[in-house]
Amino acid sequence: MTSIVSQALWIYFYITLIGLIAIAVYGIVVRPNLLKKIIALSILGDTANTFIIFLGFRRGGAAVPIIPTIKPTLEELLWFKETAVDPLPQCLVITAIVINMSVTAFLIALAIQLYRLYGTLDVRKAVRLRG
């Protein structure tokens, strides 16, 4: 019984994440305002990061990938190996979050500069302006 509920929940998680990606892609493609596009892009990046963390998760009584002592015994190490979640996706995501942030800052700077020069953030208007 529990496992069926759990399985349904896991499928629900993936549906939610794909829904988030759909919303983000809608925002990037359809919305005209550049800052709104940047918000949608960040949602897309966060969702992709969540997907990556899901890859390293472990069901049923997992633990954080950190040992609380500096000198663990062999039994503790074996227990750690059998319970902790995968640290590799987490490592990739930590760097990805900060890099995303700096790239977003660059994009916001570009948007502000575009507004200074053209006086609009609407891509439909900006495309028609020349010079």
Add this chain to the structure above:
Amino acid sequence: MVISKVRPRSEIIIGLGVALLLVLTLFAVIAGATGFTPKEDIRPLAKFYLYYAINWYEKKFWAASPEAVNSMVWDYRGYDTLYETSVFFLAIIGAIAVFRIPGVKDVFSKGILSGRGLSLIVKTITKLVIAFVLIVSIAIAVHGNLTPGGGFQAGSAISIATLLAIAAFSRIFLEERKITTKLMLPIRVLGVLGIGLLALGPALIALSGIMSFVIQNQPKPWADWGFIPGVGPFWLSGNQFFYNFFEFVAVGAGFTVIYLIFSIPELIYKRVLKK
């Protein structure tokens, strides 16, 4: 300007394509084609990393850090982090270059930005909170190899202190304390330089004939050389402590520069661009 309400055909095609992609992805995920659904077990590679991260009994592959994520970031997957640090460095340089307009100074005298500011209570509490944030972020950075945290986290946390200072006081408050882009840019370069030197140091040792590789931390079976894992009561995890510290400096200073150039009033740009 009138903007037509009718969607062009290309947008419809993009929408249909995205919808098709999403449905196919969902189908693949539910069918288990990606090997996705977390199971009770993890991949053998992850088990290898978890088992050897701080294994005192088989030291041949260890990273000397009880925090598996940190040993991932700075030891097992060090190249990845190095390149991402360079992406970070270049993105912030890009933002600065876009904002660089001749005639706009980024240091002001008191006259331009004068104002009464917020009340005394807010200012006092903000000062306390800033002190708290500084202490916590330094603690996150230097304990990064033992507890959750590290250079990236601490760098983004300490930049919140700058943000609070700009919000509650003004840029003047920071400039009086010599926190300007002129100071923060060299500090950032120093942080990145420290990371680069730490990564390339072992390669320089390899020139003298001892086997070693770039971003090496602990001795490996094919490279019998490594950093000291700890000095006395201080557990450094080889060079991971220093990597965390330099990354902290680089990320914190980088975000501070971004805030400083974003907080220049738009009025000044308008005045310069009109000429």
Add this chain to the structure above:
Amino acid sequence: MIEATLIAEILLAFSLTLALIFAYLAIRERDLIKAIVFSALQSVAFAYAYYLLFAPDIVLAYIAVGVGIYSILLIYGVSKTERYEEV
């Protein structure tokens, strides 16, 4: 009898649903300041999901970035440009 892991999964479903709702509101909202606030709330929901997925490192980085830095940079962007989106 409900197991502890199932409770964690239900909480995870809750936080992801919240993230979905806030993301939808953030994209639909025409006032950009409100959209930024919804986006920050979505970040909080994601941070809670990361906590439930046993990733404390990511929570530390993500709270600072998603709620603090990112919102403030976008608010700077809005204050230097325009507040309302025309559709």
